[in-house]
Amino acid sequence: MRLEKIILRHIKMPMKAPFTTSFGTVDEKELLLIEAKDASGITGWGETVAFVAPWYTEETLKTTWHMLKDYLIPILLNKEIGHPDEVTSLFAPIRRNCMAKASIEGAVWDIYAQQTKQSLAQALGGHKQRIEVGVSVGIQPSTAQLIKLIKGHIEKGYKRVKVKIKPGYDIEVVQAIRAELPDLPLMVDANSAYTLDDINMLQQLDDYQLLMIEQPLAPDDIVDHATLQRKIKTPICLDESITSFEDARRAITLGSCGVINIKIGRVGGLTEAKRIHDLCKENGIPVWCGGMLEAGIGRAHNIALTSLSHFILPGDTAGSSHYWFEDIIEPEVIVKDGYIEVPQSVGIGYAPNMAVIDKLTICTEVYQ
Ligand code: OSB
Ligand code: MG
Numbered sequence: 001m002r003l004e005k006i007i008l009r010h011i012k013m014p015m016k017a018p019f020t021t022s023f024g025t026v027d028e029k030e031l032l033l034i035e036a037k038d039a040s041g042i043t044g045w046g047e048t049v050a051f052v053a054p055w056y057t058e059e060t061l062k063t064t065w066h067m068l069k070d071y072l073i074p075i076l077l078n079k080e081i082g083h084p085d086e087v088t089s090l091f092a093p094i095r096r097n098c099m100a101k102a103s104i105e106g107a108v109w110d111i112y113a114q115q116t117k118q119s120l121a122q123a124l125g126g127h128k129q130r131i132e133v134g135v136s137v138g139i140q141p142s143t144a145q146l147i148k149l150i151k152g153h154i155e156k157g158y159k160r161v162k163v164k165i166k167p168g169y170d171i172e173v174v175q176a177i178r179a180e181l182p183d184l185p186l187m188v189d190a191n192s193a194y195t196l197d198d199i200n201m202l203q204q205l206d207d208y209q210l211l212m213i214e215q216p217l218a219p220d221d222i223v224d225h226a227t228l229q230r231k232i233k234t235p236i237c238l239d240e241s242i243t244s245f246e247d248a249r250r251a252i253t254l255g256s257c258g259v260i261n262i263k264i265g266r267v268g269g270l271t272e273a274k275r276i277h278d279l280c281k282e283n284g285i286p287v288w289c290g291g292m293l294e295a296g297i298g299r300a301h302n303i304a305l306t307s308l309s310h311f312i313l314p315g316d317t318a319g320s321s322h323y324w325f326e327d328i329i330e331p332e333v334i335v336k337d338g339y340i341e342v343p344q345s346v347g348i349g350y351a352p353n354m355a356v357i358d359k360l361t362i363c364t365e366v367y368q
Contacts (some may be wrong), residue, residue, distance in 0.1 A: 001081050001111050005037040005368040006073050006104070008065070011360045013295060015323055020139040022166035022193035023055040029293055030061050032068070033328070033357065036107040044110030045352055047301070048103040049265035049292035056191070056292075057219065057240060057266065059099045067100035073367050076104065084109045088271045098243055098268035105269035106301050114347045119304065121342050121349075124274060126307025130339040134160035134314035135322065136189065136291060139169060143176045150177065150184070157338040159314040160185035160211065166193045171201055174208050185314075189214035192240055196224050203232055211313075212237040212259050222247070225256040235259050239290055243267055245275045252283050259313070261290040264301055273305055281310035291316030296329030300348040303333065307342045314338070328356050 011031050018027035034046035048068075050059040075090050087105045094101070113123035121128075135158040140146040150161050165173065165188045177186060187210050194202065194216045202216060212235045217224045219240035229236045235258030242248050242260055244267060251257050260280055264273050280287045289306040292298065302317045317340065320332035327333070329350035333340060343349020 001042070001108070001115060002039040002078060003036050003076050003081075003108075004039050004078060005366065006077065007035040008068065008365045008367070009033040009035070009357065010362045010364075011295070011328070011357065012362055013324060013328075013360055015293070016325060018138070019293060021164050021189075022139070022191045024051075024053060026051060026293060029295065031295060031298075032061065032065060032103065033297060034068070034104050034107045036104065036111060038111050038115070040115070042111050042114045044107035044114070045297045045348065046103045046105070046107035046110070047295060047298035048099055049263070049294060049298055050099040057099070059097065063097065064100040064103060067094070067097045068104060069365070069367070072100055072104055076108070077367060081108060084112045085271045088269060091268070096243070099265040102265045102267070102269040105271065106264065109270050109301075110348050117346055119342070119344050119349055120301065120347060121304040121307035124270060124304055124308060126304060126342070127309065128307040128311075128342060130341050131303060131306040131311065131317070132159045132314040133317055133319075133335050133338055133340055134158055134162060134185075135318045136162040136316045137164065139164045139166065143173055146173065147177060147180055150181065154181075154184065157335065158318070159338040160187065162187045162189050162214070162316065164188070165190050167198070171204050174205060174210070178208050185211055187211040187214060187237070189239070190216045192217060192219050196227060199228065199231060202228065206233045210234050214261060215239040215241065222251045222254055222256040225251070226254040229255055229257065237261050239263070240266070242276070245272055245279060248276045248279055252279070252285055258285065260285055260287050262287050262305070263290040263292060264305060265292055265298075266290070270301065270305060274308065277308050277310050286310070286312050288313035289315035289317055291318070293323060295324065296320060296327040296333065296350055297348070297352065299333050300329065300343075300350045303340055303342055304348065326356050328353055328360070
């Protein structure tokens with residue numbers, strides 16, 4: 001393939017409810033949509049997942065825009081690309097900036113799937129026909145409100161619930177949930193809000209049958225996580241700390257985690273995500289697909305990735321209506337009895353809804 005035109009659209013989407021973690025709140029999602037046109041007339045779509053502020057990782061909407069415009073698009077435009085895996089090598093001279101790289105690499109994968117007349121899931125080597133879905137619940141003003149929300153999600157069929165924790169909103173919250181919902185498949189995510197000084201509280205969490213505790217310690221750490229994992233029984237799941245295959249290999253070698261959450265944007269694209277999946281499979285480390293409050297295009301990529309065999313735990317890929325009044329794809333992503341059907345049609349399996357996209361677009365840039 002040869003990309004001869006790339007259209008970037010800056011989109012702002014109102015969220016149904018604000019999403020709060022230990023570090024920040026998102027109440028509207030801004031993103032860049034990448035529409036990449038191949039010389040043969042095929043169009044592929046990608047989506048950036050970086051937030052406006054750098055609280056989750058160092059990338060922001062503006063840094064992804066800068067990287068795309070000044071480095072990544074110039075590398076790919078008019079270059080002959082045989083297979084999407086080549087994009088990872090072409091981008092290798094650019095350090096990090098994983099979310100920027102992943103957004104356009106996703107569009108290349110979409111084109112490749114269409115060119116080879118496969119679904120994106122098939123192109124990636126995924127065979128699951130449907131995927132299991134969990135839901136991630138942000139920090140709430142009260143425990144009563146949190147439990148009410150969780151009960152609503154269970155009624156909708158979600159297979160597991162993740163709650164965000166932070167210092168002062170942790171053990172009591174877990175205790176309260178367990179008192180009412182003793183059998184709920186439950187996990188917590190700290191988004192790096194703790195240090196080894198909090199070991200007492202982290203050890204107390206062992207009493208609540210949590211499936212895992214996600215990213216308790218620093219985003220750039222795998223040493224303290226290894227120390228912590230030796231002192232608690234609950235498996236640690238790494239999120240922020242894993243930005244590449246090499247990070248995953250080192251974390252597994254050190255015993256820093258029992259589970260890895262794979263996010264396409266965090267690791268720089270689908271090719272790297274697949275490599276991490278394969279490594280975890282060889283090493284018996286369960287994986288699941290994380291979420292970044294994606295709109296429909298990013299969500300479609302997550303669904304395709306999750307069709308790979310070793311995504312054995314429910315992901316954070318809730319349905320469109322969990323986040324949006326109106327999603328940017330047709331049909332919207334639907335969760336039924338806790339499952340999403342993996343689309344079998346060619347490409348990402350959902351069509352961009354241009355009427356909604358046009359309504360939400362703040363500005364457009366064209367590169368050719
Ligand atoms: O840490 O997994 C996280 C959302 C934004 C940033 C980081 C995280 C999350 C979530 C929600 O937990 C996942 C989702 O519903 O998309
Ligand atoms: Mg997380």
